[in-house]
Amino acid sequence: MIKSQGWDWKIVKEDKTSIWKNPSMESFYLLNRWKSQNKECFLDLGCGLGRHSILFGKNGFKVSCLDISEESINRTKTWAEEEKLTFDYKVGDMINLPYSDNSFDAIICMNVISHTDTEGIKKAISEIERVLKRNGECYLTLASKDTWGYKRENWPKVDENTRLLMLEGPEYKVPHFYADYNLIQELFVNFEIIDIHQIVNYYPHEDIVNESYHFHLLIRKR
Ligand SMILES: C[S@@+](CC[C@H](N)C(=O)[O-])C[C@H]1O[C@@H](n2cnc3c(N)ncnc32)[C@H](O)[C@@H]1O
Numbered sequence: 001m002i003k004s005q006g007w008d009w010k011i012v013k014e015d016k017t018s019i020w021k022n023p024s025m026e027s028f029y030l031l032n033r034w035k036s037q038n039k040e041c042f043l044d045l046g047c048g049l050g051r052h053s054i055l056f057g058k059n060g061f062k063v064s065c066l067d068i069s070e071e072s073i074n075r076t077k078t079w080a081e082e083e084k085l086t087f088d089y090k091v092g093d094m095i096n097l098p099y100s101d102n103s104f105d106a107i108i109c110m111n112v113i114s115h116t117d118t119e120g121i122k123k124a125i126s127e128i129e130r131v132l133k134r135n136g137e138c139y140l141t142l143a144s145k146d147t148w149g150y151k152r153e154n155w156p157k158v159d160e161n162t163r164l165l166m167l168e169g170p171e172y173k174v175p176h177f178y179a180d181y182n183l184i185q186e187l188f189v190n191f192e193i194i195d196i197h198q199i200v201n202y203y204p205h206e207d208i209v210n211e212s213y214h215f216h217l218l219i220r221k222r
Pocket of ligand 1: 004005006007045046047049051052066067068069072092093095111
């Protein structure tokens with residue numbers, strides 16, 4: 001298994017307008033869904049700067065934040081304290097989660113789980129299964145094989161599904177696992193798959209990358 005490597009958030013400036021400081025559109029649906037299901041214990045897995053931790057914390061959830069990057073956890077904590085919110089914080093690796101079995105009702109793992117290779121993703125998925133309670137739900141995204149990164153023949157290949165990303169920036173040389181629909185069915189065979197959709201994001205103002213494709217999954221532990 002490739003060594004885990006998080007984002008280098010130190011080179012990402014604080015910017016209130018950035019996507020990493022504003023909850024994703026999907027998270028508002030999930031907030032509504034999980035509140036109506038009386039879910040309480042929430043894990044922001046690979047929390048980044050904490051945009052989903054803050055949203056769920058402000059709405060009464062008991063929030064745990066985990067990221068492999070210490071900078072990410074420090075910045076999430078600073079933001080939460082400004083908002084007068086108290087969370088549980090852990091610097092840790094998604095392939096070996098520092099939580100007991102059956103700890104969480106709900107997990108968001110947005111743009112995180114693809115940051116490993118094929119062996120690592122299997123381990124991360126088994127960890128999500130372990131820490132979710134029965135009937136607990138997880139929303140996660142996976143980079144798609146339709147996206148530009150997978151097609152970069154000159155980027156180092158780690159295994160048949162994984163390449164190192166070679167663009168300068170916070171995820172330079174971070175492994176990226178790319179999935180397709182059949183692979184997803186295999187990887188999540190132990191879960192009930194509630195929904196899968198593939199989203200294309202367009203970045204009209206970027207020079208190098210103009211679009212990216214991700215699968216979004218909502219899964220439930222049986
Ligand atoms: C694209 S950012 C997304 C952050 C956040 N989920 C969000 O949607 O704003 C990916 C995050 O995953 C973290 N990460 C990467 N590999 C990880 C691992 N093995 N274990 C835990 N976190 C990891 C990175 O450090 C980074 O903060």
